[in-house]
Amino acid sequence: MSDDAIPISALQHWSYCPRQCALIHVEQVFADNVHTARGHAVHAVVDEPGAERSGTVRIERAMPLWSDRLGLIGKADLVEFEADGSAYPVEYKHGPRRQHRHDDLQLAAQALCLEEMTGRPVLAGAIFHFSSRRRREVAIDTALRGAVEAAAGAVRDLLSSPALPAPVNDARCRNCSLIDLCQPKVVAAKTRYHTLLDQLFET
Numbered sequence: 001m002s003d004d005a006i007p008i009s010a011l012q013h014w015s016y017c018p019r020q021c022a023l024i025h026v027e028q029v030f031a032d033n034v035h036t037a038r039g040h041a042v043h044a045v046v047d048e049p050g051a052e053r054s055g056t057v058r059i060e061r062a063m064p065l066w067s068d069r070l071g072l073i074g075k076a077d078l079v080e081f082e083a084d085g086s087a088y089p090v091e092y093k094h095g096p097r098r099q100h101r102h103d104d105l106q107l108a109a110q111a112l113c114l115e116e117m118t119g120r121p122v123l124a125g126a127i128f129h130f131s132s133r134r135r136r137e138v139a140i141d142t143a144l145r146g147a148v149e150a151a152a153g154a155v156r157d158l159l160s161s162p163a164l165p166a167p168v169n170d171a172r173c174r175n176c177s178l179i180d181l182c183q184p185k186v187v188a189a190k191t192r193y194h195t196l197l198d199q200l201f202e203t
Contacts, residue, residue, distance in 0.1 A: 006159070008065065008074030008113070011151045012106040014158065016172065018165040022158055023178050056083040065113035070152045076110045078128075087114040089125040090135070101144075103127050105151060108144040 013021035023029050049062040058081040066073045078090040089110040093103055104127070111122040126135040138144075158165070167173070167184035176182070 004156075005066070005071050005073040006152060006155050008072050008106060008109045010155050010159075011072075011109050011148065012102050014151055014155045015102040015105050017168055017176065018154075018158060019167050019182060019184075020176060020178055021155065022161075022164050023182060025155075026159055026164070029178070029181055057081065065110055065117070067109075067113040067116045069116060070109075070112060070149065071156065072109055072113055072152060074110070074113070076114075079114065085118060086120050087111075087118055087122050089114060089122070090128050091125070092128050092130060094130045101147070104138050104144060105147055107138055108140050109148045109152075111140045112145065112148055 007025065010021055010025050013024055051061070052059050060079045060081065061077070063076045063079045064074075065076055076089045077092045080088040080090065082088070089107060091103060091107045091110065107125045107127060111125050114120075114122045122140055124137055124139050126137050128135050167182055169184040173179050173182070173184045
């Protein structure tokens, strides 16, 4: 694995907000809020590496993952291995299902890593929503595989860029733990001011 491997979590951060991704993975800043604190509590269940068996299924927790082809590295919350060696990744999330596919993208990236590591196809995985104590199965289909490859390329470009992406300044910001560090309203206002100023002098 090369030194410039991208954390799998960066794909989920990028999908949610490119500026958030850059702040975390380029600027190395992070802050907690109630949402991240709940996430940490949920992941405490699966963050300790270990293995167990349930019938013929071997369960691996906090399993290291990588893909040389995509340049990804990370870990799976939980992977279930059937007797024939086929893998089924499970990602733990504290909240309900989101409207967008940020979590599905992260799960699919784990699946592609497992395929490369095991030499076996991974056709599905699951998001375990801790609030409802239910799994939601996700098909690792062609569209989702393509989205992972596109996201990996976009994140690699983002991490090598000298400039931070502009803030989105929309509904996503309300739940973001980095809102005070990002200051989306202030930055967006300054950007708009300079745009208008440039337009004024152009005319």
